Amino acid sequence: MKAAAVETKSLTRVFHPKKKKEGKSVTALENVDLRIDRGELFGLLGPNGAGKTTLLKILSTLLLQTSGKAYVAGFDVETQYHEIRKRINMVSGGEISGYGLLTVKENLWMFTQFYGIKSSVALQRIDELLVRFGLLDKKDEKVRTLSTGQRQKMNVIRGFATDPEIIFLDEPTLGLDVNASRTIRDYILEWVREGENKTVLLTTHYMAEADQLCGRIAIIDDGRILACDTPENLKKLVRTSTTLKLDTTFLNNKQVLNSVKGVEKFTYTDDAERNMTSLRFVLDDEAAVSDIVSEIVANGARILGLRKTEPTLEDVFIKLVGKGFE
Amino acid sequence: MTDSWVVMNLRAIKGRAYPRVIGSTREPSWVFFEVALPLLTVAAYAYIYKFMNAPAEFVGYVILGGAMTAFWLNILWAMASQFYWEKEIGNLSLFLMAPISRMSILAGMAVGGLLATTLRATTTIVIGTVVFAITLNLSDPAMLVVVFFLTMVSLYGMGMMFASLYLLFGREAYHMSNLMSEPVYLVSGFYFPVKALGAFVAAGASVIPITLGLDALRQLFYPSTSGKDGFLPVEIEALVLAGLCVFFLILSKYCLDYMEMLGKRTGRLTLRWQ
Numbered sequence: 001m002k003a004a005a006v007e008t009k010s011l012t013r014v015f016h017p018k019k020k021k022e023g024k025s026v027t028a029l030e031n032v033d034l035r036i037d038r039g040e041l042f043g044l045l046g047p048n049g050a051g052k053t054t055l056l057k058i059l060s061t062l063l064l065q066t067s068g069k070a071y072v073a074g075f076d077v078e079t080q081y082h083e084i085r086k087r088i089n090m091v092s093g094g095e096i097s098g099y100g101l102l103t104v105k106e107n108l109w110m111f112t113q114f115y116g117i118k119s120s121v122a123l124q125r126i127d128e129l130l131v132r133f134g135l136l137d138k139k140d141e142k143v144r145t146l147s148t149g150q151r152q153k154m155n156v157i158r159g160f161a162t163d164p165e166i167i168f169l170d171e172p173t174l175g176l177d178v179n180a181s182r183t184i185r186d187y188i189l190e191w192v193r194e195g196e197n198k199t200v201l202l203t204t205h206y207m208a209e210a211d212q213l214c215g216r217i218a219i220i221d222d223g224r225i226l227a228c229d230t231p232e233n234l235k236k237l238v239r240t241s242t243t244l245k246l247d248t249t250f251l252n253n254k255q256v257l258n259s260v261k262g263v264e265k266f267t268y269t270d271d272a273e274r275n276m277t278s279l280r281f282v283l284d285d286e287a288a289v290s291d292i293v294s295e296i297v298a299n300g301a302r303i304l305g306l307r308k309t310e311p312t313l314e315d316v317f318i319k320l321v322g323k324g325f326e
Numbered sequence: 327m328t329d330s331w332v333v334m335n336l337r338a339i340k341g342r343a344y345p346r347v348i349g350s351t352r353e354p355s356w357v358f359f360e361v362a363l364p365l366l367t368v369a370a371y372a373y374i375y376k377f378m379n380a381p382a383e384f385v386g387y388v389i390l391g392g393a394m395t396a397f398w399l400n401i402l403w404a405m406a407s408q409f410y411w412e413k414e415i416g417n418l419s420l421f422l423m424a425p426i427s428r429m430s431i432l433a434g435m436a437v438g439g440l441l442a443t444t445l446r447a448t449t450t451i452v453i454g455t456v457v458f459a460i461t462l463n464l465s466d467p468a469m470l471v472v473v474f475f476l477t478m479v480s481l482y483g484m485g486m487m488f489a490s491l492y493l494l495f496g497r498e499a500y501h502m503s504n505l506m507s508e509p510v511y512l513v514s515g516f517y518f519p520v521k522a523l524g525a526f527v528a529a530g531a532s533v534i535p536i537t538l539g540l541d542a543l544r545q546l547f548y549p550s551t552s553g554k555d556g557f558l559p560v561e562i563e564a565l566v567l568a569g570l571c572v573f574f575l576i577l578s579k580y581c582l583d584y585m586e587m588l589g590k591r592t593g594r595l596t597l598r599w600q
């Protein structure tokens with residue numbers, strides 16, 4: 001039986017400042033236990049600074065853990081990194097790797113050479129991927145002339161062109177438009193479905209992306225895994241609760257809502273330009289709605305809109321962490 | 327069938343050398359910045375020597391020195407500082423994650439830089455010899471090839487070592503390169519025979535491979551003045567250069583391994599602006 005694609009045991013990473021006066025140590029990962037099987041499209045969902053990238057860097061052999069163990073394809077990241085590197089690749093969102101004076105095809109070819117792939121095989125694979133990503137007409141253009149979306153598509157091709165067993169995708173659709181994101185997402189899904197035991201570990205802070213793509217999701221915050229299950233099962237965590245979205249005119253005192261009976265958790269965003277506040281509640285008692293409305297009105301704000309929503313991963317996150325993503 | 331480790335690494339060297347070689351054809355501005363401008367310095371020294379009625383070979387010494395300047399600049403700006411810039415644009419992580427020896431990446435940088443810079447240096451020599459009507463009397467072409475090869479391997483070995491060391495300096499690497507330009511032109515005798523600085527300084531400067539390489543090349547191009555202007559016999563200089571090749575290549579491997587381990591421990595190699 002093949003080993004798990006990824007396995008971590010009490011994985012911890014602490015970053016120490018270079019000098020004492022530069023501040024305190026930061027625990028980026030704390031006792032992370034995770035198992036990702038072969039053939040899974042696994043999501044790691046968490047806000048910025050949650051520890052997602054640190055975990056990926058350890059798994060991709062770029063960083064050492066402070067304590068605990070991590071295995072990729074059954075190999076220890078600390079001692080057997082040579083074996084791991086043959087089997088993995090990684091793509092990050094907003095990546096600017098490569099050389100601007102090379103063409104798209106040259107750049108991609110160059111990176112395949114670092115994996116020792118025969119040029120004829122590499123070039124054929126690159127052509128197929130360029131067609132798949134709608135970039136074939138750009139293959140002879142210099143990389144520095146590409147738009148952000150085109151460049152990120154090229155980066156994603158770079159990751160898949162080496163035919164890895166396991167690919168780490170760190171926010172691969174970060175800052176991209178709808179079409180470019182969709183192309184990348186569709187390809188990721190296709191690659192996992194059609195490849196034999198191909199595994200993707202995707203980090204994102206886009207809830208919908210994780211929901212749409214991933215078979216299982218781990219929610220991470222402050223370096224700790226808070227929950228790990230299928231999106232459906234995660235949403236069940238808030239199914240007994242009521243989730244509510246409420247828009248009001250600018251609400252000054254939000255903290256009063258904490259004291260309303262039946263409010264489990266809530267988050268808010270203020271829109272100063274439009275002079276409004278958007279609130280999102282997880283309620284353990286639906287009867288709390290009238291009390292919430294009363295409190296808001298008593299604080300001088302007007303209700304602009306109110307709707308009950310289907311539970312999303314964001315609600316799960318709010319319930320688990322007690323705050324939103326942004 | 328899986329290719330051997332050697333074949334994999336040769337492909338990696340070719341891959342990393344490619345942007346350097348192709349870059350010369352994509353950005354022809356190098357002709358102005360890296361040939362025409364250095365030639366002005368060469369011309370200044372050549373006219374000083376002519377004005378002083380120095381022996382004719384001194385103009386030749388200057389042109390050879392000017393040609394070697396291209397290699398030294400390539401070492402400072404395209405080898406030593408390179409890993410720092412690769413880190414900034416995110417390439418370094420990708421290099422470190424690849425299943426090949428990191429030395430292949432450095433070797434690819436070196437081979438590409440060497441090929442592109444040889445073209446530049448040759449252009450400087452050709453233009454210099456034509457403009458100043460100098461005659462080069464090559465006595466031993468085989469030895470010239472040996473000396474040039476040893477000089478380049480040891481020089482680029484030094485550049486490979488610097489590439490890892492510069493990562494320690496971060497953005498300060500800029501200043502390091504500036505610091506090592508003019509002083510090295512002086513102590514290595516780019517525009518005059520290094521012997522003029524005295525045996526003590528010349529011996530100290532010999533740790534920079536270009537010092538002995540340049541001195542040997544001058545002796546090979548001007549055999550009649552070899553005894554008068556040469557620092558050490560060419561054979562001895564070739565031997566020392568061979569020693570420097572081994573020394574710098576081993577040291578560069580050690581520095582690279584050390585930097586990688588340090589980077590993995592601290593996160594410095596994969597986090598930008600550190």
